[in-house]
Amino acid sequence: MQNHTPLREQLSEHLRQNGLKNTRQRQVILDAFLSSERHMAIEELLAAVQNRMSGVGHATIYRTMKLFTEAGIAHERRFGDGQTRYEPVFEGEHHDHLICEKCGLIVEFEDQLIEDRQEVIAASKGFRLTSHQHDIFGHCLDTAACAARKRKRR
Amino acid sequence: MQNHTPLREQLSEHLRQNGLKNTRQRQVILDAFLSSERHMAIEELLAAVQNRMSGVGHATIYRTMKLFTEAGIAHERRFGDGQTRYEPVFEGEHHDHLICEKCGLIVEFEDQLIEDRQEVIAASKGFRLTSHQHDIFGHCLDTAACAARKRKRR
DNA sequence: TTACTTGCAAACCTTTTGCATATTT
DNA sequence: AAATATGCAAAAGGTTTGCAAGTAA
Numbered sequence: 001m002q003n004h005t006p007l008r009e010q011l012s013e014h015l016r017q018n019g020l021k022n023t024r025q026r027q028v029i030l031d032a033f034l035s036s037e038r039h040m041a042i043e044e045l046l047a048a049v050q051n052r053m054s055g056v057g058h059a060t061i062y063r064t065m066k067l068f069t070e071a072g073i074a075h076e077r078r079f080g081d082g083q084t085r086y087e088p089v090f091e092g093e094h095h096d097h098l099i100c101e102k103c104g105l106i107v108e109f110e111d112q113l114i115e116d117r118q119e120v121i122a123a124s125k126g127f128r129l130t131s132h133q134h135d136i137f138g139h140c141l142d143t144a145a146c147a148a149r150k151r152k153r154r
Numbered sequence: 155m156q157n158h159t160p161l162r163e164q165l166s167e168h169l170r171q172n173g174l175k176n177t178r179q180r181q182v183i184l185d186a187f188l189s190s191e192r193h194m195a196i197e198e199l200l201a202a203v204q205n206r207m208s209g210v211g212h213a214t215i216y217r218t219m220k221l222f223t224e225a226g227i228a229h230e231r232r233f234g235d236g237q238t239r240y241e242p243v244f245e246g247e248h249h250d251h252l253i254c255e256k257c258g259l260i261v262e263f264e265d266q267l268i269e270d271r272q273e274v275i276a277a278s279k280g281f282r283l284t285s286h287q288h289d290i291f292g293h294c295l296d297t298a299a300c301a302a303r304k305r306k307r308r
Numbered sequence: 309t310t311a312c313t314t315g316c317a318a319a320c321c322t323t324t325t326g327c328a329t330a331t332t333t
Numbered sequence: 334a335a336a337t338a339t340g341c342a343a344a345a346g347g348t349t350t351g352c353a354a355g356t357a358a
Contacts, residue, residue, distance in 0.1 A: 021312055021357050042347085057315045062348060078234055080287070082347070098281050107279050114268050118290055125261050127252050127292040133234070134288045136272055138281040175332050175337055196322085211340045216323060236322075313356070320349070331338070 002090050004034045007073045014071035028053045029064045033074065034088060039097075039106050041083040079106070079135055096134040103149035105140060156244050158188045161227045168225035182207045183218045187228065188242060193251075193260050195237040233260070233289055250288040257303035259294060 011030065015022055032048040033040065040048075046061050065086050068074035077085045079099050094115070095108040114134065122129040140146035165184065169176055186202040187194065194202075200215050219240050222228035231239045233253050248269070249262040268288070276283040294300035 019312080019358095023313060023357070025314070055315080058347095059316080059349075060314060063313085078232075080232055084347085098276060098279050100281065101284060107281070109275050109279060111271060111275055114271055117265060117268055117271075121263050121265055122252060122290055122292050125252050125263060126295045127254065127261070127290070128295055129290055129292040130255060131292075132288070132290045134286070136276055136281070136283055136286045138276050138283040138285075141280045141282055173333095173337080177332070177338060179339070209340080212322095213324075213341080214339060217338085238322080309358100311356100311358090314354085316352095316354105318349105318351085321347090322345100323347105324343105324345070326343085327341095329339080329341105331336105333334105333336085 002088070004088075006091065007034065007088060010073050011068065011071050014073075020067075025053070025056055025060055026064055026067075028056070029061065030068070033065075033068065033086065038087040038108075039077060039085045040087070041085050043083070045086070077133075096132075096136070098136045098138060100140045100146060100149075101137050102139050103146045104153060105146070105149055109136075156242070158242075160245065161188065161242060164227050165222065165225050168227075174221075179203075179207070179210055179214055180218055180221075182210070183215065184222070187219075187222065187240065192241040192262075193231060193239045194241070195239050197237070199240070231287075250286075250290070252290045252292065254294045254300060254303075255291050256293050257300045258307060259300070259303055263290075 008030065011026075012022070014020070015026075029045070029049050032045060032052065036045065036048060042058070042061055042065070045065070046056070046058055049056050049061065065074060065076075068086070069076055073089055074086045075089050077087060077097075079085070079097070081104075095110045096114075098107040098109060099105070118132055119129055162184070166176070168174070169180075183199070183203050186199060186206065190199070190202060196212070196215060196219070199219070200210070200212055203210050203215065219228060219230075222240070223230055227243055228240045229243050231241060231251070233239070233251070235258075249264045250268075252261045252263060253259070272286055273283055
């Protein structure tokens with residue numbers, strides 16, 4: 001489990017520095033976002049937020065997640081299924097993703113070999129690397145668990 | 155320069171096997187697609203096609219590019235800018251992309267080290283790999299050329 | 309009190325679909 | 334002649350925006 005205090009402070013700092021306000025909605029969305037499992041899609045987040053505070057509009061969620069992204073506490077992820085997902089940014093942490101095309105399971109991976117290699121490639125092609133997205137698609141080897149997840153999703 | 159004959163034959167074969175028709179529109183779209191530079195966005199493709207045959211609707215482009223993808227002669231690519239791009243699939247070839255966030259330049263790369271590493275990672279996480287998308291974002295080191303491209307794009 | 313936020317609805321953009329008409333085989 | 338394809342316009346799905354009303358500082 002991660003410590004969320006730095007992220008909360010980072011957001012407060014961002015609000016302060018930009019003359020933005022710490023509204024009740026932003027608090028509730030932050031709580032839902034941080035206590036969520038990772039890779040939450042907008043729809044899931046909206047549902048979680050409305051659980052705690054009904055009446056929050058989807059425009060607010062969109063706007064707030066953009067704000068969190070600008071504040072550096074959230075990363076936007078798109079895995080090609082038309083859903084935008086967000087995950088908390090923990091300092092010094094970077095990972096990429098494996099996605100099961102059958103059940104939608106998302107698993108994280110980190111690989112220093114690939115990270116380093118990318119720098120070499122970027123330089124050799126005349127680029128300065130700023131970021132990357134590396135998604136590996138496949139199928140779960142554990143087909144029973146995969147099928148169960150798939151059933152649960154509908 | 156690549157030889158397009160195999161791709162043309164592969165499409166003909168796909169049409170034949172599925173009882174689909176070789177229409178004038180499909181020929182024109184295929185020509186535009188193959189003679190294009192790679193990574194053509196739908197909009198660009200539509201413009202190129204309408205140059206040769208006006209009146210072609212966008213629905214036809216969308217439907218046809220899906221058809222080409224099913225026939226295995228096109229790959230769909232999304233780099234997160236809201237545009238869907240297509241590129242020809244040449245046999246035995248695989249590559250990923252570097253994208254300049256300033257000018258939009260897309261450069262291809264191939265790296266066997268990374269390819270192999272992905273297999274290891276997938277297996278270690280309980281996945282069987284089927285495909286991947288690996289995009290490296292950055293900035294051109296050649297800032298003059300980059301600025302020129304950026305200007306040209308608007 | 310002033311400036312920023314929210315919620316609603318409408319607008320947007322890209323992609324898909326229904327349907328009558330046209331084209332290929 | 335039968336079946337597939339096209340073009341149009343409408344629909345769909347996700348995201349953004351204008352604006353009047355609400356809220357934080």
